[in-house]
Structures are given as C-alpha cells and as structure tokens.
Amino acid sequence: xxxxxxxxxxxxxxxxxxxxxxxxxxxxxxxxxxxxxxxxxxxxxxxxxxxxxxxxxxxxxxxxxxxxxxxxxxxxxxxxxxxxxxxxxxxxxxxxxxxxxxxxxxxxxxxxxxxxxxxxxxxxxxxxxxxxxxxxxxxxxxxxxxxxxxxxxxxxxxxxxxxxxxxxxxxxxxxxxxxxxxxxxxxxxxxxxxxxxxxxxxxxxxxxxxxxxxxxxxxxxxxxxxxxxxxxxxxxxxxxxxxxxxxxxxxxxxxxxxxxxxxxxxxxxxxxxxxxxxxxxxxxxxxxxxxxxxxxxxxxxxxxxxxxxxxxxxxxxxxxxxxxxxxxxxxxxxxxxxxxxxxxxxxxxxxxxxxxxxxxxxxxxxxxxxxxxxxxxxxxxxxxxxxxxxxxxxxxxxxxxxxxxxxxxxxxxxxxxxxxxxxxxxxxxxxxxxxxxxxxxxxxxxxxxxxxxxxxxxxxxxxxxxxxxxxxxxxxxxxxxxxxxxxxx
Amino acid sequence: xxxxxxxxxxxxxxxxxxxxxxxxxxxxxxxxxxxxxxxxxxxxxxxxxxxxxxxxxxxxx
Numbered sequence: 001x002x003x004x005x006x007x008x009x010x011x012x013x014x015x016x017x018x019x020x021x022x023x024x025x026x027x028x029x030x031x032x033x034x035x036x037x038x039x040x041x042x043x044x045x046x047x048x049x050x051x052x053x054x055x056x057x058x059x060x061x062x063x064x065x066x067x068x069x070x071x072x073x074x075x076x077x078x079x080x081x082x083x084x085x086x087x088x089x090x091x092x093x094x095x096x097x098x099x100x101x102x103x104x105x106x107x108x109x110x111x112x113x114x115x116x117x118x119x120x121x122x123x124x125x126x127x128x129x130x131x132x133x134x135x136x137x138x139x140x141x142x143x144x145x146x147x148x149x150x151x152x153x154x155x156x157x158x159x160x161x162x163x164x165x166x167x168x169x170x171x172x173x174x175x176x177x178x179x180x181x182x183x184x185x186x187x188x189x190x191x192x193x194x195x196x197x198x199x200x201x202x203x204x205x206x207x208x209x210x211x212x213x214x215x216x217x218x219x220x221x222x223x224x225x226x227x228x229x230x231x232x233x234x235x236x237x238x239x240x241x242x243x244x245x246x247x248x249x250x251x252x253x254x255x256x257x258x259x260x261x262x263x264x265x266x267x268x269x270x271x272x273x274x275x276x277x278x279x280x281x282x283x284x285x286x287x288x289x290x291x292x293x294x295x296x297x298x299x300x301x302x303x304x305x306x307x308x309x310x311x312x313x314x315x316x317x318x319x320x321x322x323x324x325x326x327x328x329x330x331x332x333x334x335x336x337x338x339x340x341x342x343x344x345x346x347x348x349x350x351x352x353x354x355x356x357x358x359x360x361x362x363x364x365x366x367x368x369x370x371x372x373x374x375x376x377x378x379x380x381x382x383x384x385x386x387x388x389x390x391x392x393x394x395x396x397x398x399x400x401x402x403x404x405x406x407x408x409x410x411x412x413x414x415x416x417x418x419x420x421x422x423x424x425x426x427x428x429x430x431x432x433x434x435x436x437x438x439x440x441x442x443x444x445x446x447x448x449x450x451x452x453x454x455x456x457x458x459x460x461x462x463x464x465x466x467x468x469x470x471x472x473x474x475x476x477x478x479x480x481x482x483x484x485x486x487x488x489x
Numbered sequence: 490x491x492x493x494x495x496x497x498x499x500x501x502x503x504x505x506x507x508x509x510x511x512x513x514x515x516x517x518x519x520x521x522x523x524x525x526x527x528x529x530x531x532x533x534x535x536x537x538x539x540x541x542x543x544x545x546x547x548x549x550x
Contacts (some may be wrong), residue, residue, distance in 0.1 A: 213540060226539075256540065323522040330519070354512060361516035369527040375535040375542035382546045414511060434543055459547040 021045040022482065025091060025185040025239035032079065032090050039072040039079070039090030039134065042185075046092045046136055050183050056164055056485060058156045059178040061097045061107060063137040068092060071134045087242060087265065089132030094184040096172045097138035098145060098221035099125050099230075108221045109141040109171070111154045111347045112340055122219025123254065124188055124230055124247045131246045136184050139174030145190055145223045146333065146352045147171055148198050148423040149407045153349050157404055161203045162449050162483040166401050169202035169423070171195040175233045176203035180450075180483055186234040186243050192223045192329060194396075194427025196231050197439035201396035201452030204441040204481055206469060207233040208240045211460050212434030213258040215244075216251035224332040225256075226371060227325060227431040236479045237440065237470035241268040244462060260460060268463050273471035276464060278303060279313030279389030287425065288398045295443040295451040296395050302476060303393075313385055313392065321377055321429035322421070324370045328432070331367040334359025351416055378433045386458055391468055396452040398425045400445040426454060436462040440469040441478035450481075 020028065020037055031037040047065050054060055075090035098108045100118030107113045125135070140158040142150055150173025151157050158173035160166040161180035168177045172189030176199025179187055189196040191209040200207025208231045215230045222228055232243035242265050249262035280300060283293050303310050334341070337356050345353060385392060399422045407419055430437040436459075439452040455465040473479050535542065 212543060258540075258544070320522065320526050323519055324526055327519055327523050330516075357509075357512045358516040358519070361513055362520060366520055366523050366527070369530060370523060371539070372530055372535045373526050374539045376529065378539070378542060378546060414515075417515060434539070459543050461548070 019045060019049075019182075021049050021182045023185075024236050024479070025234055026236065026242060028091055028185055029087065029089075029242070039075040039092075040069065042090065043068045043072040043092045043134060043136070046182075046184055049181065050136075053181050053183060053485060057159045057161060057168075057177050057181060059140055059158055059168075059174040059181065059183060060094070061109070061138045061140050061155050061174070062105070064135060068134050068136050075132060075134065084132065086131030086246065088128060088246060090134065091132070091185050092134045092136045093128060093186045093188075094136040094139050094175075094178055095125070095188040096141045096145075096175050096190060098141060098190060099188055100219040100221075101125055101135075106138070106221070107155070108145070109143045109152050109155065111143075112344055114154070118219070120219050123216035123251045124220070127247050128188075128243075139172075139178055139187060141173055141175075142171035142195075143349045143352045144337070145171040145192060145195055145221060146355060147349075148194060148420050149402075149404075150176075150199060151349075151404065151407065159404070160401060160449060163447070165405070166403050166447070166449055167202065167407060169199035169397075169401070172199050172207075172233065176200055176205060176207070179203070179205045179233050179235060181485075182235075182482065186232055186239055188247075189231060189233045190220060190223070191229045191231060191427075191431065192227045193325065193431055194424040196229075196233055197396050197427045197437060197452070197454060198423055200233055200439040202401045202450060204450030204452070204478065204483075205233060205235055206237050206240050206438060206440050206473075206479070207231065208244065208438040208462065208466065209430065209436065210244060210248065210462050211258070211436045213256050214248050214260075214436070214460065214462065216247075216254040216257050218251055218253035222336060224329040226328050226332060226374070229431065237438070237466045237473060238268070240438070241265055241463065241466045241470075244466075258460070263463050268466060271463050271467035273467040274308065276308070276390040276468055277388065278308060278310040278391045278393055278468070279385060280310060280393040281315045282312050285315070286395060286398075288395050289400060291400050291445040292395050292398060292451060295445065296453060299393070299442045299453050299472075302472065306472075306475065311389065313389060315385065315394075316381065318426060318429045321432050322425065324373050324377070325428045325432040327362055327366060327370040330355070330359035331362050331370075332359075334362075374432055374434070378435070381433055381435075382458065390458070390461075390464055392456040394426050394454045394456065396427060396439040396454045398422050400447060400451065401449040430456055435459055436465060438465050438469060440473060441481070443478070
C-alpha cells in the first residue's frame, strides 16, 4: 500500500467508527456488504444528524424516522438471510417533496398541496425502492419547483449547509443542504432551469441533470414538461453514477423516455477520464463575478496540471437560449397552473405567482416557435462546440451564493428577474438543449461558501462527465469538505 | 421538525411593488427576444420533433 491509498483507507475506517453518516453512498454500500455496518446504524446516524441540523437549516419538510428504522431492520434481516434487493440495499436516501408515493402527502413545497395525497408512485421512487433504498423523508423545495433561490414561506426557508442566512439554492434546496450536511447519502432533485445544479453548486456537492429522456418523470410534479429533468444529487460523482444506474432507462409510463438501456455502474468504474478532451469558455468572455471567475480559473489550472487535453472553445451566445427556455417554461407552467392561478391566487408565494402571470401573455405561436427552436439550437451546439471536444466546462452560478436577505421578496419583480437570471444564466440553456450537465464542487468564494463548476456532455454521455468529475475530485479532495453547524454568519 | 430558523409562520412581507404593467413588460420583452430567433426557423425545420433530433445527435454507444 502506498501513502495515497493508506490515507483514504484510514479516513474511511475513522468515519465508520466515529460517524457513519460521513461515509459516501458507495462507501456505505461497501460497509454494509462487508458487514462492518448495518442499515439500522446508517439510518440512526442520519437521524442523529437530522435532529441536530434541522432546527438550523430546515432541509426537511417531513422526516419518516420510525418507518425508516423499521425498514432498515427489515433490510438487515434480508441481508442476513442472503437476500439483496439491489445495489442500494439498506441505504438511507431522502427526496425533494415532489415525487409522488401512492397514499402519501406530496406538497410540492406549496400551500395548495399541503395535505394532498398522491394516487400513484413515481417511477424513480419505485426503482429506488426495488433497489433496496430506504426513504428518510421529504425534502424542502421552492414552491412548485419554481424558484432558483430555494426560499419557501410555507414550510420555512431552507438555509445553506455551510452558513445559516445564505440561500441553499433552488429549487431542490433541501436536497442540496441535506446531502452536504450528511443527513442522507443521496437525494433526487428535479431540474427545469438549474434546480439540481444550482443547489449542488451552492452546497458543494455533485448534482447531475441527465439527458432529456434518460430518467422517467412519471409521478414527478411537473413544472414544464419540455424542460423538466429528474436526477441524482450526492456527495461524489460515483454516488451519482450509482443512483443514475438505478433510476435511468425506458419507462412505459413516461413515453418521453429513451429506449436506451440504463448505463451500468460497472461501466462508470471502467471509464477512462484521461482520454477525454475538455473544451472551456474563455473566462474573460463570461459574465461572471470576479470571485466565481477565480474559482473557474483555478479549476482550469488544475485540469491543465493533470495534462488532460483541454482547449478554449467559442461558445454561442447563451442569452437567446435562456429566453427561448423562459418562453417554454412560462407557457407550460401557466397552462399547468391555470385553475389554481384563478381560484387560489392568494395561496401562492407572491413572486411565484408573478412569474406565472407573464406566461398567460405569451401567444401560442411564440410558444410553438420556442419548442421548434430546440432542435435547431441543439444541432448547432453539437456541430460547433462539440466538434472537437468531449466535455464542456462552464461555471454553474455566475455569482457567489447570496444571503437570504439579499433576495428579499419585497424587491421589485424586475430586480428579482435580474437576480434569478444571474443564478441560472449558464444552467438553463442546457435544459433547452437537453444535454447532460452536472455541477461539481470547485472551491470556495470569499464568504466561505462553496462554488461549483459545470460539466456538459454530449447526449446520453452522462458517464463521460461523471467519470471526469470523479477524476478531478479525486485530485482536489473537495468532496471531503464537511460543513460545520457552528458557522453562523 | 418543521420549524424554520427564521420562522415559517412569520415570512417576510410579500411584494407590493409588482404591477401588472411590470409583468406585461416582461412578457413583451421575452416575445421580442424570441422573435429574433424565430426568424431563423425554416418551413421544414424540426419535422419529427426534438426527441428524434436528440437521438440523431448522440454518438454510437
């Protein structure tokens, strides 16, 4: 054994002994398999941390403590009897409160659905259940997945894992905070304009928006069916790859899913990140804050130091893509919400209501034009940007993580639009194009909060970007950073 | 477990500044921005829809 292998091994043993919640999903799975931990121990470790962190961060809307412990005991008995359900057997996860489970409440972060019970189960939950995962509870989110800051007046704002008083990012706010704070080993999020990648960046974790059609949306609360994506959020790229291998694949209940087989975790294990060519945008041509630029440039230097083939690429203007996506989101969301918009207007968070309102003023022909433009823009991007590279590197957020007080909703609609546009400037275009995109930790800004970078892959090449993220993260150890509850800013 | 550090029961006051004209202005600016892109669309563009296009853009596995 070399020093490079001894140190991670000792670090893992220490975590198993001191706090199993500090393990990654893949490590926890391995500890269950070799008998060094039980599923009940994992669940109790997560619940212990939830008790301490929840009052300060509010990542959960509801915790299924008793159910989770009972299920863990069942999984342990099954394992002792030689029955393993799947690759997530006995692993505690938690999910954004928008994935339906038949007979259970699913609020969508809204007042309107506070007591609403689902009449079906989301395919992604069924697949995780079948793989043996345990559901710890329902995670906080922006109302109806409609807001990139993650604020929620109905269930309380979810705070950033690294510092109370700062946004968690949204709309999968609870997923970002819970995973960074080690309250669960993995979570599902949804992403219509950046809702997985924004909280992943803000909380220093890995969040993957897969290719459009890769993962079923059946039983997931819709926001904009053309741009909605469901994906994993976890501490490492390997954890996301394992979750993706379980949830991806054709679903007869969602006709938009691709017939391509789900990528196997073994394939991720054998991918060679060193062979890939990385394209990047010239930092001087990006509209990003200096602190974000510094982190982005540091990442570029790290990649170059590893002798990975990397070259600058001329990026298209992202603003038109952003606007095309906005037309689609607003039009589809207005249609979905029309009934409640008229009958229960007072039950919406006012900024969410305002965002919906503009959708009713967009003519049908403009909406259809926007949908048709999607193919043209996707083709152009592949034939220009991806002509000579396998992966594209971009910032995730264009600004440092703001304080909750800086996104005060008493600001005008125009001010809020400007802020939200800044948060999703470089994420939303890839919902329109439908290409796989992930955010991975890249460093910290002056306030001590995480700052991520985005990797974008060609259609269906999730494992290219996950493998590359895994390679970079194995060199900089940013996945080992654990936020401290005592940090109050 | 559902309490917020800053009080779920006492959210910040909601915006009174947004007017219908602001919302309409947003919609009009989006429509104007889209119009520039729409001019690029040709009669035969996207005949089979986006999923078919996406599949055609993928590399062989």
